[in-house]
Amino acid sequence: MPRDKFGPARSEISRRGLLGGAGVLLLTACAPGKGSGGSGSGSGSGSGAFPVRIEHKHGTTEIPKRPERVVTVGLTDQDTVLALGTAPVATREWFGGKDGALWPWAREKLGDREMPEVLARQELEFERIAALEPDVIIGVNSGLTKEEYDKLSGIAPTVAQPAEYADFGVPWQDMTRTIGKILDNRDKAEQFVTDIEGRFAEARARHPEFDGATGLLAASMSGKAWVYAEGPAPRFLRTLGLRMTSATERLFSDSNREAKQISKERFDLLEADVLVLGLYGAPEDSIAREEIYQQLDVAKQGRDITMQRQTTLNGAVTFSSPLSLPIALDGLVPRLAAAIDGDPSTEVRPVK
Structure with missing residues (x-):
């Protein structure tokens, strides 16, 4: 959805980070007081080989020892940190307004450990981060600028987004391995990567009709329509075998895969075998209420899957993390199958 959720923009981490991207960050496990340590990974599967060096967009970061106090400043990094057994001392709000910026799948992993502090979404709170005395700052799924990175690096070793992908566009596999x-x-x-890739393979095997079918990810944000080519949520559809329509693909170029706003006059670009539409903003401003939208075949035939901002399924698809992807697969795959079965009478179960 707009870069807020499925995909990211600096003034709206929201629009960019949302679906497309897809859109934020950190976890905790222990009290942030001076001298208190966070809960490290609960598994002994690491190599114990430190220092570790991580290359990223703004250089190379050396981490001298296994970190215990972790601050996350990426859109979804907290999920992966928790999945790997560590509770961050701080996270960064993206969307959802959840305690600790933790959606249900991450909250479950936190268990009875202390809730992370939540940092502001729009601007990094450098003094507050410094007061937490982190061992490492993780911004793998982020859009950190060089200036922000330099300031954070003055506080603790900081890992920014990888150079080979667009900001906020790191694939979940790369994010998982880097944080690991x-x-x-x-x-x-x-193991997370292997298990989840296996789940995608099983879904494709059960639904060969996905291969070559067209599927679009779009968002309604305050009455505006956005379509996405890159980011976690669009990548989710591609991994299942769905492809963009050629008409929508022409909106993008190899060098510019940023989310595109489309006018009401071009709502025809939303036509596909299935449309996944995230709804953000006031209900009365939803493009799904527009008559021109309701006249689209994809809407008339019930092949659109609409997801309100706060629904668990929308959050799971948007986060596309090791913890949320199983929930996204369980919830979205049956709906995609119902939408593209060729029978307009098949009801697509509403997302609640």
């Missing part, structure tokens, strides 16, 4: 290296839990990270 940071936390000295590579074996567990690799």
Whole structure:
């Protein structure tokens, strides 16, 4: 959805980070008071080989020892940190307004450990981060600028987004492996990758009709329509075998895969075998209420899957993390199958 949720923009981490991207960050496990340590990874699967060096967009970061006090400043990094057994001392709000910036799948992993502090979404709170005395600052799924990175690096070793992907665009596999290296839990990270890739393979095998069908990810944000080509949520559809329509693909170029706003006059670009539409903003402003939208075949035939911002399924698809992807697969795959079965009478179960 707009870069807020499925995909990211600096003034709206929201629009960019949302679906497309897809859109934020950190966890905790222990009291942030001076001298208190966070809960390290609960698994002994790491190599114990420190220092560890991580290359990223702004250089190379050396982490001298296994970190215990972790601050996350990426959109979804907290999920992976928790998945690998560590509770961050702080996270960064993205969307959802959850305690600790933790959606249900991450809250479950936190258990009875202390809730992380939540940092502001729009601007990094450098003094507050410094007061937490982190051992490492993780911004793998982020859009950290060089200036922000330099300031954070003055506080603690900081790992920014990888150079080879667009900001906020790191694939979940790369994010999982990188954070596994940071936390000295590579074996567990690799197991997550293997297990979830296996789930995608099983879904494709059960639904060969996905292969070559067209599927679009779009968002309604305050009455505006956005379509996405890159980011966690669009990548989710591609991994299942769905492809963009050629008409929508022409909106993008190899060098510019940023989310695109489309006018009401071009709502025809939303036509596909299935449309996944995230709804953000006031209900009365939803593009799904527009008559021109309701006249689209994809809407008339019930092949659109609409997800309100706060629904668990929307959050799971948007986060596309090791913890949320199983929930996203369980919730979205049956709906995608119902939408593209060729029978307009098949009801697509509403997302609640």
